[in-house]
Amino acid sequence: xxxxxxxxxxxLTGTKKGCDHGQCGAxxxxxxxxxxxxxxxxxxxxxxxxITTIEGLARGEELHPVQEAFVxxxxxxxxxxxxxxxxxxxxxxxxxxxxxxxxxxxxxxxxLCRCAAYANIIAAIQEAQRA
Amino acid sequence: xxxxxxFLKDSGRLTIAFCLLGALPAAAEAPAADDPRPGSxxxxxxxxxxxxxxxxxxxxxxxxxxxxxxxxxxxxxxMAAEELNTPLRQVEVLxxxxxxxxxxxxxxxxASIEQSALSVRWAAAAARxxxxxxxxxxxxxxxxxxxxxxxxxxxxxxxxxxxxxELLGGRQLTxxxxxxxxxxxxxxxxxxxxxxxxxxxxxxxxxxxxxVQDLRLPGMVHARVLHPPGPGARLxxxxxxxxxxxxxxxxxxxxxxxxxxxxxxxxxxxAIRAYDWxxxxxxxxxxxxxxxxxxxxxxxxxxxxxxxxxxxxxAVDGAPAAGEKTFRATYFKPYLMxxxxxxxxxxxxxxxxxxxxxxxxxxxxxxxxxxxxxxxxPEDRVxxxxxxxxxxxxxxxxxxxxxxxxxxxxxxxxxxxxxxxMRDDEHRHxxxxxxxxxxxxxxxxxxxxxxxxxxxxxxxxxxxxxxxxPDKLLPAQLLARPVAYQRNELSGGTSRNSEPLxxxxxLLIRTHSVQGPLRVSALRSLGAFxxxxxxxxxxxxxxxxxxxxxxxxxxxxxxxERARAVIKEVRRLTQRVHPGPHEGLxxxxxxxxxxxAYLAVVARVYxxxxxxxxxxxxxxxxxxxxxxxxxxxxxxxTEGGLIQAASWTLxxxxxxxxxxxxxxxxxxxxxxxxxxxxxxxxxILNRPDQPPLGAGEAAQGPTAAAIASAVxxxxxxxxxxxxxxxEKLAPPITET
Ligand code: FES
Ligand code: FES
Numbered sequence: 001x002x003x004x005x006x007x008x009x010x011x012l013t014g015t016k017k018g019c020d021h022g023q024c025g026a027x028x029x030x031x032x033x034x035x036x037x038x039x040x041x042x043x044x045x046x047x048x049x050x051i052t053t054i055e056g057l058a059r060g061e062e063l064h065p066v067q068e069a070f071v072x073x074x075x076x077x078x079x080x081x082x083x084x085x086x087x088x089x090x091x092x093x094x095x096x097x098x099x100x101x102x103x104x105x106x107x108x109x110x111x112l113c114r115c116a117a118y119a120n121i122i123a124a125i126q127e128a129q130r131a
Numbered sequence: 132x133x134x135x136x137x138f139l140k141d142s143g144r145l146t147i148a149f150c151l152l153g154a155l156p157a158a159a160e161a162p163a164a165d166d167p168r169p170g171s172x173x174x175x176x177x178x179x180x181x182x183x184x185x186x187x188x189x190x191x192x193x194x195x196x197x198x199x200x201x202x203x204x205x206x207x208x209x210m211a212a213e214e215l216n217t218p219l220r221q222v223e224v225l226x227x228x229x230x231x232x233x234x235x236x237x238x239x240x241x242a243s244i245e246q247s248a249l250s251v252r253w254a255a256a257a258a259r260x261x262x263x264x265x266x267x268x269x270x271x272x273x274x275x276x277x278x279x280x281x282x283x284x285x286x287x288x289x290x291x292x293x294x295x296x297e298l299l300g301g302r303q304l305t306x307x308x309x310x311x312x313x314x315x316x317x318x319x320x321x322x323x324x325x326x327x328x329x330x331x332x333x334x335x336x337x338x339x340x341x342x343v344q345d346l347r348l349p350g351m352v353h354a355r356v357l358h359p360p361g362p363g364a365r366l367x368x369x370x371x372x373x374x375x376x377x378x379x380x381x382x383x384x385x386x387x388x389x390x391x392x393x394x395x396x397x398x399x400x401x402a403i404r405a406y407d408w409x410x411x412x413x414x415x416x417x418x419x420x421x422x423x424x425x426x427x428x429x430x431x432x433x434x435x436x437x438x439x440x441x442x443x444x445x446a447v448d449g450a451p452a453a454g455e456k457t458f459r460a461t462y463f464k465p466y467l468m469x470x471x472x473x474x475x476x477x478x479x480x481x482x483x484x485x486x487x488x489x490x491x492x493x494x495x496x497x498x499x500x501x502x503x504x505x506x507x508x509p510e511d512r513v514x515x516x517x518x519x520x521x522x523x524x525x526x527x528x529x530x531x532x533x534x535x536x537x538x539x540x541x542x543x544x545x546x547x548x549x550x551x552x553m554r555d556d557e558h559r560h561x562x563x564x565x566x567x568x569x570x571x572x573x574x575x576x577x578x579x580x581x582x583x584x585x586x587x588x589x590x591x592x593x594x595x596x597x598x599x600x601p602d603k604l605l606p607a608q609l610l611a612r613p614v615a616y617q618r619n620e621l622s623g624g625t626s627r628n629s630e631p632l633x634x635x636x637x638l639l640i641r642t643h644s645v646q647g648p649l650r651v652s653a654l655r656s657l658g659a660f661x662x663x664x665x666x667x668x669x670x671x672x673x674x675x676x677x678x679x680x681x682x683x684x685x686x687x688x689x690x691x692e693r694a695r696a697v698i699k700e701v702r703r704l705t706q707r708v709h710p711g712p713h714e715g716l717x718x719x720x721x722x723x724x725x726x727x728a729y730l731a732v733v734a735r736v737y738x739x740x741x742x743x744x745x746x747x748x749x750x751x752x753x754x755x756x757x758x759x760x761x762x763x764x765x766x767x768x769t770e771g772g773l774i775q776a777a778s779w780t781l782x783x784x785x786x787x788x789x790x791x792x793x794x795x796x797x798x799x800x801x802x803x804x805x806x807x808x809x810x811x812x813x814x815i816l817n818r819p820d821q822p823p824l825g826a827g828e829a830a831q832g833p834t835a836a837a838i839a840s841a842v843x844x845x846x847x848x849x850x851x852x853x854x855x856x857x858e859k860l861a862p863p864i865t866e867t
Contacts, residue, residue, distance in 0.1 A: 004400040013345035014338030018472050019554040020403075023797040026472060054338040067336040074763050077771050078199065078522030079335035080344075080473045086336060108805040112797065114472040115522045116774035117767065118808035 002046050003027045003038035006053060014054035014083045018112070025111030028084040028091075029053050035091035037110075054083035057090065065131040066090045069124040077115035085111050085121055093129045101126065166310060171195065172250035175233035176307040178261070181254035182211060183303055184295045188282035189221045192255075195235025196247045197227045197493060197517040202764035203238070206248040209760060213322045214255035214315050216280035227495045227517030237494040237596060239525070239653060245825055248760065256315065257308040265298045317819055323760055324819075343491050343518040344476045348547040351478070352383060353399040354539050355406040356550065357392040358560050359609065361791035362650065363418020366390040370413055379405045386542050389611035390415075393539055395548060406553065420789040421648045428463045428852070431568045431589045436643035441626040445637035447572070447585040454577030458673055462571065462665035463852040464835075466649055466785035467564040468800055473521025475528035475561070476551040479540035486513045486540065490533040491520025494596065498530055501597035502537050505604055505614065513537075524775070526652040528552055528561045530597050531605035538606060558800055559792045560605060563785050564654025565591035565625075566647060567661035571669045574637075579677030581688055583637040586629060586665070591647040593624030593657035603652075618646055624657030628832060631666055632722055633688035649785065649792070655772075656831035659723060660779065663832020664839070667719035668851065671840040681718045681840070693729050693755050693818075694722055700753035700814055701731040708733075713740050714748070715844025719836035721829070728756040728829040732773065734809075736841035743860035745842050747777045747809040750834065755816040756826035762815060765826055770811045772830030778803035780835040784854050 003020075006012045006029070018026030020039045027039040030052040057064040063071070066089050076082045088111050092104070099107065104125050113121065166173050175181070175195075183191040192211045198204045208222040225232060235247060259279055266284035267274040276287050285292030317323075334341060359366070372385035375394070381401030386393045392413065394405040422430045451457055478489040486508060492498040495515040503510045515533070523529060536550040552560070567590040574583035597603045600617065607614040629640050654660075674684035682702050689695050698720050710716050715738075720731040732752040738745050750773045759765055782801050786793045794800035835853065842860070843849040850859050 001400070004398075004403070008399050011347060013340050013347070016338075016473065017344065017551070018474070019797060021554065021796055023554075024472060058337060063333070063336065070336045071332045074332070074767055076335055077767055078472075078519070080342060080471075080521035082335055083338040086338075105805040105808070110804075112472060112802065112804060114470055114524070114775070114802065116771040116778065116803065116808065118774055118803070118805055119770050119811050120767065122805070 001039055002029070002041040002043045002051070005043040006038060012053050012055050016080055016083055018081070018084070023112075024081070024084075025088060026081055026084040028087040028111065030087060030091055033091070033094070035088050054087055057086065064090060066093060066124070066128045069128040069131070070121070073120045073124040073127065075120040075124040076113075076117045081111065081113045081115075085113065089121070089125045089128065093125065096129070098129055168253055168308065168310065169246055169249040171233065171235050171246040172253050172308060175250075178254050178257050178306055178308050179303045180233045181251055181308075182258050184258075184299055186296055186301070188295045189223060190215060190217060191223050191225060192251050193225045193232040194247045194251065195227050195233040195496070196238040197491065197495070198519045199238060199493070199523055202761055202768070203247060205764065206760050207251045209322050209325070210248050210252040211255040213320055214252060214259055217282060219322060221282060226519075229495050229499045229513070229515045234496045236497060239493055245823060248823070252314060253308050253312055257312045258304050260312065261304050261306075262295060262298055266293050269293060269298070317758070324762065341519055342473065343478065343489055343520050344473055344551060346478055346489055346518060346549070348478060348480070351547040351549050352395050352397055352543065353402040354393055354395045354536070354548050354550040355402045355553065356535050356556065357394070357406060357409055357413055358556055359390055359415055361418055361421070362648070364390070364415040364790075365418070366392060367414040367416055370409070375405060375409055378408050384543055386539060388538070389609055389613065391535075391538065391606050391609040393535065395539055395543055399549075399551075403553075417790050421787050423788045427465060427566050428461070428568045431566060431645055431647060434645035434647070436589065436645045439642050439644070441640040441642055442630050443639050447583050447637050447639040451574060452576075455582070456575045456676055458571070458573045458575070458669070458676055460571050460669060460672060460851055462569040462668060464567050464661040464664060465783075465853060466566045466651070467654055467779055467783050468558065468785055468794070469524045469527040469561055469564075469654055470800065470802060471521045471523050471527050471557065474552040474554055474557045475532040476520065476549070477529075477533035477536040478547050478549045479533070479536035480547040481540040481544040484512060486537055488513065488515040488533050488537060489518050490515055490529060491518060491523065492529045492533055493523070493526065497597055497599045498533060500599035501530070501601050501604055502534050505534055505601035505607060506537060506541060524655040525564070526562060526594070526596050526654075528557060528605070530603075531560070534604035535606050555795045558795045562595055562650045562652035564660070565593055565651040567658065569661070569665035571665060573669060573673055575673060575677050579679055579684075581633060581635045581673060584631060584635045585639045587641050587643065588626075588629060588662070588665070589643045589645055590625045590658060590661070591645060591651045592619040593627070593651070593653055595619055595650070595652040624653060627657050627662060627724055628659040628666070628721055629662040630725060631670070632691060632694055632725060633670070633685070634690060635688065649787065655775075656723070656828035659721070659828065660776070660831045660835060663719070663721045664835040664853065667721065667833060667836030668839050668849075671717065671719070671836065672849065685718070685720060691722070694720065696816060697729045697731040697753040697755050700816060701733050701751055704751045704753065704812065704814055705733045708735065710735060710845070711737075713738050713845055715841040715846070717837040717840030717842070717844060719833040719840065721833045723825065723829040727824045728754055728826040730754045730769070730829040730833055732830065732833045732837045734777075734834070734837040734841040736838055736845050738842060738846040738860060743846070743857040745781060745845070745855055745857070745860065746807070747781065747838055749810045749812070750774075750777065750837070751812045751814075752830060753814045753816060754826060754829060755818060756829070757818050757821035757824040759815060759817045759819075760823055762817075765815060766813050768827045769813045769830050772827065773811050773813075773834050774803060774808050776831045776834035777809055777838060779831070780838045780853055781855050
């Protein structure tokens with residue numbers, strides 16, 4: 001699976017293993033700009049496609065605006081689900097649409113957070129889509 | 132062979148070299164009553180057990196606690212920075228590691244701040260005094276004329292100064308932290324009470340390697356354990372390990388020891404494929420049948436029990452007087468899961484008779500002792516280093532997976548073995564939070580005052596941590612030579628918060644300790660979740676029976692001013708909130724453990740009238756956790772606790788059939804997702820003059836009761852059995 005290839009072969013451990021069954025969102029990456037679950041994606045099917053992981057989001061020192069917003073709103077506790085949340089959120093805000101809190105909740109419902117930092121994550125995404 | 136140096140390089144943030152000094156002096160004497168120092172410091176009084184000055188003048192703080200997302204790293208760093216007038220970035224923190232940090236037993240019960248952070252505050256204050264005294268001697272200036280700040284001690288005119296490094300000349304601070312250490316007055320605080328520093332948070336959003344799941348060691352191999360399907364199941368002969376090796380390339384070893392079965396492979400993917408191949412091919416003889424198909428409440432009530440009195444005052448029997456009203460109700464909470472989002476993981480390396488463990492266990496010292504006994508090794512041959520894992524919310528699979536990794540490392544010496552559980556393992560084999568049953572009988576006098584409170588509660592233990600013994604570790608009973616399980620009788624956690632803070636003249640509380648069908652241990656707030664749910668649901672029902680306002684009824688029975696203050700604050704927060712159609716508001720209150728943080732919560736719940744689906748729309752909480760060290764951390768923990776508790780209350784229940792647990796993933800054990808999570812608002816009552824109180828678990832119990840009461844007001848049905856599912860909300864049958 002793409003998730004295992006990223007973590008084991010490329011040593012990109014930012015993408016997290018949570019359930020291996022597409023139920024938690026911890027493994028979310030972008031494939032050709034769209035958010036995708038790397039635990040359900042065959043590594044061979046990703047050949048020749050552009051894959052972005054959490055490690056590829058910041059430009060050196062400069063964080064991606066969604067990362068900035070997560071920092072500002074303290075949008076996590078243990079942080080384990082955070083890479084997946086950030087990848088799902090960046091894919092969401094890239095169309096520059098202004099979504100309501102309800103729409104954000106709906107769109108993010110594939111990403112679980114057991115620490116339940118949901119309130120702050122929503123606040124962060126609202127901030128990022130204004131940016 | 133990996134060398135020490137490569138370990139350091141490859142383990143990311145774990146930049147501290149091994150230091151196998153063996154155990155620090157253990158916690159021997161009982162803490163003295165007239166000793167003002169925090170308990171952890173009394174157990175480990177040496178200054179340099181807590182604080183070291185580095186060659187470049189930076190300060191290293193050592194804590195025996197592990198970061199669990201509760202913010203301990205920041206809190207201890209803030210304490211040291213404050214007492215030493217040093218910028219926060221000049222302080223580094225070393226988390227739990229045997230032989231290196233103080234032995235603080237378990238990181239649990241919201242005590243990290245109370246114990247560890249306060250110990251560091253004392254140690255840093257003592258360090259300040261020692262450093263100033265050293266400078267006074269060197270500069271021949273009275274200590275009172277010297278200023279300590281930013282890693283230096285200088286004369287008041289700033290003409291002469293010495294850095295910490297110059298003062299110490301390569302030596303460390305010595306001696307014990309004295310009883311008369313002078314702490315910096317809180318009025319001069321600059322760092323404590325401020326939000327946490329940005330650098331820490333950036334690591335999270337950049338997803339730098341932080342977790343034990345991310346550790347990569349040279350020569351590392353990967354393992355999976357094939358757990359028995361249900362409790363007591365035994366492996367049947369006939370498993371063809373050779374066929375597995377042939378079928379899955381990359382398998383290095385198949386370990387079968389009794390009913391403990393595991394595969395070790397050269398890549399994680401190969402380990403998973405071997406797991407998938409073997410799983411349907413293993414044959415198990417089922418253990419004793421689980422009591423499925425009967426109401427669990429009745430099962431608990433029928434089990435042999437050991438009964439203990441928690442509190443007695445006045446007399447609860449005797450016939451009611453004229454005008455008195457008697458109230459009876461039975462409440463229940465099911466087994467709940469910790470449900471960490473990251474499956475438990477550990478690394479182990481058996482290298483030249485020395486076993487190294489990297490673990491997210493909440494207690495590295497007890498784990499070391501337990502694993503040493505399981506493997507028959509002397510304790511000093513085991514070294515355990517704490518590395519953060521995903522949020523655990525209590526005692527989950529962390530210790531079990533570490534013990535299993537240790538067994539596998541012994542089978543393959545010289546190679547670091549990384550074992551991560553599958554989602555299925557985590558859901559089926561973590562130790563759950565026990566189911567609980569409550570019988571309440573209470574009485575109101577003619578004026579509507581509570582006069583009698585009689586609670587009988589049934590529960591399994593709420594603490595089965597390994598605690599230095601091998602038997603609680605999951606593989607211990609699976610081995611060909613098993614270690615018999617020694618059940619803990621009632622733990623203090625069972626009766627936690629069973630005693631009302633309300634003034635009630637006649638009181639009796641008794642616990643019935645039973646051994647339930649599933650393996651259990653500590654889950655966030657332990658018995659308090661069930662106890663407060665029952666207690667506060669009961670109080671709310673009694674307020675209704677008395678025809679009184681839920682706020683006034685509670686306030687009338689409470690004398691503790693801080694308790695009253697949080698209730699009034701949450702009333703203030705919600706005074707403009709008017710429930711719409713099919714909506715209700717519910718209130719609940721508790722002081723966690725009756726001695727930690729005070730918290731009152733109001734829930735607003737909508738019950739959809741057709742399908743009767745309850746939706747928690749909003750939760751408001753007021754919390755008093757004494758002195759606030761890190762307001763963002765406190766708010767964050769409380770908000771998370773509120774939403775997690777709402778998830779427990781509405782959705783969660785571990786279900787099982789006669790053979791096994793039926794909840795094995797997030798579909799069969801749903802938890803709150805974004806679309807269901809309520810909005811939350813938290814008001815903090817800061818009490819800088821009061822000691823900081825553990826707060827991470829304060830929201831759990833009150834939230835459940837507030838939701839149940841809000842549901843009752845929204846649709847007329849009082850649910851006394853968690854979780855609050857739509858099928859329990861059928862409208863009460865009315866005569867037509
Ligand atoms: S690990 Fe991919 S969705 Fe959970
Ligand atoms: S922050 Fe811990 S699971 Fe989301």
